[in-house]
Amino acid sequence: MGLGMASSEPPSAIHAPPHHRRESHEPRNLSIDREIGAALPRPDVEPTNTTNPLVGRSFAHFIAGGAGGMSAAILTSPLDVLKTRLQGDFYRNRIAARNAALTGHETAMGMGLRHFKETFQLLGEVYKLEGWRALFKGLGPNLVGVVPARSINFFTYGNGKRILADNFNNGQESTGIHLSAAIIAGIVTGTATNPIWLVKTRLQLDKDTALAKTGTTSTRQYKNSWDCIKQTVRLEGIRGLYKGLSASYLGVTESTLQWVLYERMKLALTKREEQRIASGVEGSLLDTALEYFGRGGAAGAAKLIATAVTYPHEVVRTRLRQAPLEDGKPKYTGLVQCFKLVLKEEGMAAMYGGLTSHILKVVPSSMIMFGMYEIILRMLGTDSNISKA
DSSP, rough: HHHHHHHHHHHHHHHHHHHHHHTTTTTTTTOOOOEEEEEEGGGGGGGGSHHHHHHHHHHHHHHHHHHHHHHHHTTHHHHHHHHHHHHHHHHHHHHHHHHTTOSSSOOOOOOHHHHHHHHHHHHHHHHHOOOOOGGGHHHHHHHHHEEEEEHHHHHHHHHHHHHHHHHHTTOOOHHHHHHHHHHHHHHHHHHHHHHHHHHHHHHHHHHHHHHEEEEEEEOOOSSSSHHHHHHHHHHHOOOGGTTOOOOHHHHHHHHHHHHHHHHHHHHHHHHHHHHHHHHOOOOHHHHHHHHHHHHHHHHHHHHHHHHHHTTTHHHHHHHHHHHHOSSSOOOOOOOHHHHHHHHHHHHHGGGTTTTHHHHHHHHHHHHHHHHHHHHHHHHHOOOSSSSTT
């Protein structure tokens, strides 16, 4: 009996049927080590909820991108109006006539200062001739374009980066992943939003046309955004809404370069912070500033470099979106033809028309947009870095 009892107790103690039967019905909540028969910490709590958080994280990019784009568009609208006008024909001709009176040779510094002065002089002229509302001309369609454009761009890029990394690079970020995701995001965004940008551009240039023809701003071609769409479709067909799309695709080079540069700068900031934490060094005022403003600064620097390298496509895109001439025929019929004609008639300098106002707009705009994007992602419980998301 003693042996029998001794031999029957261990199996009961080892198997503990009631205990393990109860756990076996909850495989999603507990992890059992088969060697020692003990319950491990609950690492599977997160995996059981991967579906919903993943959807939430994906949607977070959409919300954060749209909010960032909207904030930046409103705050920088006057410079956007001025940039568009400087890229067009009317103000370019006025500046050329004004500069023709200048004699002697200017230094590079002198030309730069004069360009800045002209930029703000024209901003003042727009305000005096047309009122403060003109500084926000096209803001409506601009917001209608910016919010979905930025939402689509950040959504496509953020999730594209994750999908590409998971399937082609073992879940790790790299320059190739950033490059591929940025190209895809740029093409998708450009195709989806080109009609909106065309309307915005034509509304902003509408005042120029009126001034050139009648000397007054009271005569305009388009009453509003809807009227612009109707006239464009009636006179040019549906294809008219996609004028400038080829230049938008060319502009993917700018957004791609910006994303790649931004990611590298952001990675450098992340590594710096990780090294500081690992070393146990107390965070300084600089560390705090970089934590809150570093990514915004990186976005501004990346945009500045990308813009300087790829700016001519902006001018060509604006010219292609201009309304047709009085005879109904467009002056610029295609990407290559537009490049050649602008270079022939106005020279290489025209390819950089409005660059100053553009930089004054896009650099702070990028800082605001990416800064808001990163902040909102954190508020929604995720991060733009795959390793932290």
